[in-house]
Amino acid sequence: MFSFFKKKPVAPEVPQVATPAPVPAPPSTPATPAIPAIPDLPALLPIEEPAQKQSWMTRLKAGLSKTSNNLSLLFVGAKIDDDLYDELEAALLMADAGVDATDYLLTALKRKVKEDKLLDAAAVKAALKQLLTELLLPLQKPFELGRHQPMVMMISGVNGAGKTTTIGKLAKHMQSNGQSVLLAAGDTFRAAAREQLMVWGQRNNITVISQASGDPAAVSFDAVQSGKARGLDVVMIDTAGRLPTQLHLMEELKKVQRVIGKGMDGAPHETLLVIDGNTGQNALAQVKAFDDALKLTGLVITKLDGTAKGGVLAAIARVRPVPVYFIGIGEKIEDLQPFVAAEFVEALLG
Template sequence: MFDFFKKDKTPPPTPDVPASTPAPETPAAPAPTESAAENKLSWTERLKNGLAKTRSQLGNQLASLFGGGKIDEDVYEELETILLTSDVGVAATQALLEQIRQRVKRQSLSDTTQLKQALKDALLELLAPLEKPLVTTTHQPFVIMLAGVNGAGKTTSIGKLANLFQAQGKSVLIAAGDTFRAAAREQLQAWGDRNNVHVVAQESGDPAAVIFDAVNSAKARNIDIVLADTAGRLPTQLNLMEEIRKVQRVIGKALPGAPHEILLVLDANTGQNAISQVKAFDDALGVTGLVLSKLDGTAKGGVIAAIAQARPIPIRYIGVGESIADLRPFKAEEFVDALFS
């Protein structure tokens, strides 16, 4: 049965966490539902469907390029343009082109029909280091702190992660650390109801105090995993970035060594802006993993390659849809195959 924990009084704020300006209120989104048709799809099919927009853009442009003919500088220039328009980014594009040139020379390739496999191989080589599954068995409770800008999909990702961990036989507790948005709390409550997960929340007050209480509750109840939400903020809001660092320190006071994982949730639709978010949050918090959400809503899924080149932080999970099963661990080969299938 849904177990929602709500304090009547706001606990005294921790000394080193200042109050912050509330984020703009947004309506609460309902917890995603899953249709019977979606239920029947395998993860491979879900992934292919989710990457359809990116694959369509790439495929339409690459079809003529890889249709046959001599490999020359014009071909490389056209391929460069295609990669850039897919948000692969300048640095990653140059790295991929260099890899392809080396493969062409090493394998004595001469026809553009052979370039597709060379591109797939080069992309896989770039993305493979980011495939590092999250191991949550090293601590109990294992505390995961989630960060990101407003609208990136943090709240939905928390609900999906709770479901994913429960499917692994783990107990989960959610800390509604975004105390400034009632919509975020309401949505987490809906996820808690759906997943039978305990939610620690307050209607107002200090976000660090909420998470502090949640960690202590998890310790007392022998919970396996704590998912700690935080208020969305822009990398340019220096005062709020400083606050989230202090929230991180308060978590460490509740449980030395925590948080054990700092997940940054990125909206794939933001394209190259995701790179600046990764850099800013990583510099502030030491991000240990990424969640790339909403890949199904963008034709620029190539940003994953830009991230790999600019700041190769492990991509723990990717989201390719609205249903509860559409968030899964990132697997480089699966991703590349779905991108070109």
């Protein structure tokens, strides 16, 4: 499993302990189990072999095929006229890019076609790819490990978004990056959520703080204290699924967030919202509501495979540009990967 987290570089003033060894290690053997990320590298890009990159791009294109088919086919043998722009507008709206992002892209595209004197469909398609990449680029942000000890993450989302599964996948990836992880089953209202998280914990040999019934804020507080006492790297706190319209329940999420802060100054360090990519424009409404309530630091967009609504990322970028840390296109661990704007657009428009 290749890693895709950016790690905080080891401080230079801390010397490495040199222990004489009777037999020198072979040159290919790493001196330490983890190599700090080089700050000059592009943020959040996985360190992987070309074959692995190709495999991910193949799966990403397949996952976004329903969205991309409605867009990319427009440019096959097309003439550069008002009909093409009208069809492109309809395709973007059907992909749930939203009115704001659609108007922005079409206006910018028409201006670029005129200024650069683009005469064929391939050139117009390339121009659209460039504009869409520039629009989505602010959503691309590194997820850095090692900034806090422990780093406390609060995970929220509506029921059915894939929140608990996402937590399990992220925990496994963090372990692959040498991080010690603690999970907290803060969804005390749904027994299935606790049981699901316990299964992930057993599968990955991760401790799960859980109560059969009780106050979610108390479970979260206990988890933070336990993570601090054990000297762990990451504490991930699951929370009960909430609809943005359930105002009294959203207030409870705010309470959980405040109590986490009492357990550790500055926590939670990451407040993530998990979104089902199939919900389209409703996903944008969720981002607005949860961001207003919790001040989100990042998004995880799941289930993009099989949806024709992948354009919602453009809507988020225009209306509420909360960073998209990860996107998911399947059930496997490797199907959850960092969001990279250029990769996403390439899979979308080809």
